[in-house]
Amino acid sequence: MIHEIAPKHMDNQYHEKEVQDDSRICFCTGRKILGRIKDGMLVWPLYREVKDRAGECTYLFSISGRDYFLAEGKEEGEIEDAVWMDWRDIRDKEPTAEAFAGMTAMHLSQWHNSVQYCGCCGAKTVHDKKERMMRCPSCGNMMFPKISPAIIVAVTDDKNRLLVTKYAGRTSDQYALVAGFVEIGETLEECVQRELMEEVGIRVKNICYYASQPWGCVGNLMVGFTAKLDGSDQIHLDKTELGLAKWLTPEEVPEIDDNSSLTREMIRRFKHGCL
Ligand SMILES: [Zn+2]
Structure with missing residues (x-):
């Protein structure tokens, strides 16, 4: 199954990490993600390729030491060979770990988009520094990932x-x-x-x-x-x-x-x- 990526391992724990040149960058919109198929293999853009348009990047997870970030910026320019894919396009692609990374990034992106504002008072939310959670600076409301x-x-x-x-x-x-x-x-x-x-x-x-x-x-x-x-x-x-x-x-x-x-x-x- 798509989440069975051994011997690789996904580390889902939230860390406050800085994006690096070789970090994988996930541009997501709705249920679509921007990626490319290279020699039959699924590949996500590297930060060094897209740093001028990625905007602020939020750490998502790592797979066997490789970090994945969500681009908060909207992808407007072209990224060579990259296309918008939906989950049906990636679910059975190789490597399985990259397909699973894409599916998980979509989930986190959808959650992020839904908690930009506080559901109680309407104020703009901020990222918590210690765990994966959005916090309302106005009323203290805490919004955890929704599953x-x-x-x-x-x-x-x-x-x-x-x-x-x-x-x-x-x-x-x-x-x-x-x-x-x-x-x-x-x-x-x-x-x-x-x-x-x-x-x-x-x-x-x-x-x-x-x-x-x-x-x-x-x-x-x-x-x-x-x-x-x-x-x-x-x-x-x-x-x-x-x-x-x-x-x-x-x-x-x-x-x-x-x-x-x-x-x-x-x-x-x-x-x-x-x-
Ligand atoms: Zn609030």
Whole structure:
């Protein structure tokens, strides 16, 4: 998956660091990031290439000693060979560590943009020096990074079939799994049960944690579960959320060549009998 970058390691702890000539610079706007593909490999601009237009740079994280910064300036000029990419353009690119850096930079950038002003009193906020937090100098409000937990669940039945879905209104030909955001006041397991009842009208048992995955382009932390069908396999589709939901045997599940997401890993493992 995209966050599995060993033997490299992402150090997420906030440090007060100065940008250096060889620091990687992330220009982000909305869910897009400026980068280039060089000899098939994903490369982010270096500070020495863009220092005249990067503006103030905010430290984000490091990967195995290499520092990444967010450019506060708006990219207006051309950077040779660089193009705006969205998360679909980078998710399955090599090196995986650079793709993961881009996804994480998008998440931090979206948070930064949303906390430029205090949500309580409207004053301009400032960076805290010691931790990743924006502080209101007027009323003292502290704004920490926002992460939205969401569940994703691979449901199987006793005929060795997997419940797959496709989202309503999307053109993707890839199958997905039932997923949804955790509501305030519910556990992850309750969220699994609620989402399955809402979206496809089925009950499950044996809910087991599978793995988690930061999915930065949309600010999520995905928490994956497996579960067994409990009772009827009859699907009652919520057509506002889903365009399709059905049970597939391993032979009916198409081969997946992109292993970047938890969804795709779980579907692939089901197909190969190791979920
Ligand atoms: Zn305030």
